[in-house]
Amino acid sequence: MTESNLFNSWLNETKPYQAGKTFEEIARDYGFTKDHILRLAGNESTIGASPKAIKAAQESCLSSNFYAEPKSESLLKTLEEDFSGDVSLDGLAFACGNGMDSMIEHCLTLFTKKGDSVINISPTFIYYAFAAERHGLEIINVDREIKSFGDTTKEYFIDLKKVISSIQENTKIIFLCSPNNPDGSVIELDQIKLVAQVCQEKNIILFVDHAYIEFTDRKRLDVREIIKNYPNMIAGYTFSKAYAMAGFRVGYALMHKAIQERFLTLLTPFLISNSSIVAAQAALKDKEHLKRVVANNNSQALLLEQELKAFGFEVYRSHANFILFKTSNKDLFERLLEKGIIIRKMLSLGALRITVGTADENQRVIKAIKEINS
Ligand SMILES: Cc1ncc(COP(=O)(O)O)c(C=O)c1O
Structure with missing residues (x-):
């Protein structure tokens, strides 16, 4: 038996799951300290788990x-x-x-x-x-x-x-x-x-x-x-x-x-x-912690959606903790990364997806987009 036919044949064309660059890779590549990086790519909560x-x-x-x-x-x-x-x-x-x-x-x-x-x-x-x-x-x-x-x-x-x-x-x-x-x-x-x-x-x-x-x-x-x-x-x-x-x-x-x-x-x-x-x-x-996470999200999602629309972006209505949007600025993803803000590139859709953060985090994102656009 040769090595190649040990594997299931339908696996030959498969590629590894693409989770995007890791937090550690970005910190290293851009020379950021980890606490400078804002992680808004994975639809995770930035508030943290219940104490x-x-x-x-x-x-x-x-x-x-x-x-x-x-x-x-x-x-x-x-x-x-x-x-x-x-x-x-x-x-x-x-x-x-x-x-x-x-x-x-x-x-x-x-x-x-x-x-x-x-x-x-x-x-x-x-x-x-x-x-x-x-x-x-x-x-x-x-x-x-x-x-x-x-x-x-x-x-x-x-x-x-x-x-x-x-x-x-x-x-x-x-x-x-x-x-x-x-x-x-x-x-x-x-x-x-x-x-x-x-x-x-x-x-x-x-x-x-x-x-x-x-x-x-x-x-x-x-x-x-x-x-x-x-x-x-x-x-x-x-x-x-x-x-x-x-x-x-x-x-x-x-x-x-x-x-x-x-x-x-x-x-x-x-x-x-x-x-x-x-x-x-x-x-x-x-339940109180869950309520806090959900309440933060649902108020901040609305504000973030309005801000993204105010930039003229095409914004998709969301009932979750992230927003999908399209922008004509092809560099926005990279430019945000240079500022320590990681969002998700949805390559097949020509769109970007951003996780909703806290009020301060969202303000940082909006300020960064304003600077990039100016
Ligand atoms: C729609 C959906 N289902 C399932 C998952 C996977 O969740 P888990 O972290 O529990 O594996 C995700 C993760 O992003 C998701 O977006």
């Missing part, structure tokens, strides 16, 4: 000579308690893993085989297509439509007919992201129900990605109630965004018990570290 979560994690380090719980049982229980505060979870259950990325990965393992297809409604979170490619799957891209408003405001939306008519015999999963990364548009529940119904009829999994749901009117958009009637649905969540805990790598998903039992068999034992389990539990209980 109670940090304290719990620090204390847990003292027992880090021991393995964590095999399936993060205590975190699953805390999630159930937290969620059942406003909806009954009868017949449903959680699984958790290293970020929602790992939930997506496990769905692909559970439900697909090489040669199957998944539906990717683009532009959307790039990890769906990235992971599907690594599983040898065909990726059916359905483009989102764009609505224009009177000024420079735009909004992406989904044409459900196009999504449904793109389903093939070999389609196994549809990914619906709401709010969607990279633009922040949302999908109303009646639309999700429609797709769920079709998925149920055609025996397809509907994965609804709610990474940013905490920033929205949850009652209006969260699928927890409708998932009960559609056993093929899975809803993914994460501690990386509104809980400000991206570095802890904890994601979770809600699904019917029958799927969850199979899901748990896939997880490597002791998957989530002790520190991450206790930090996530403490964060779930610290």
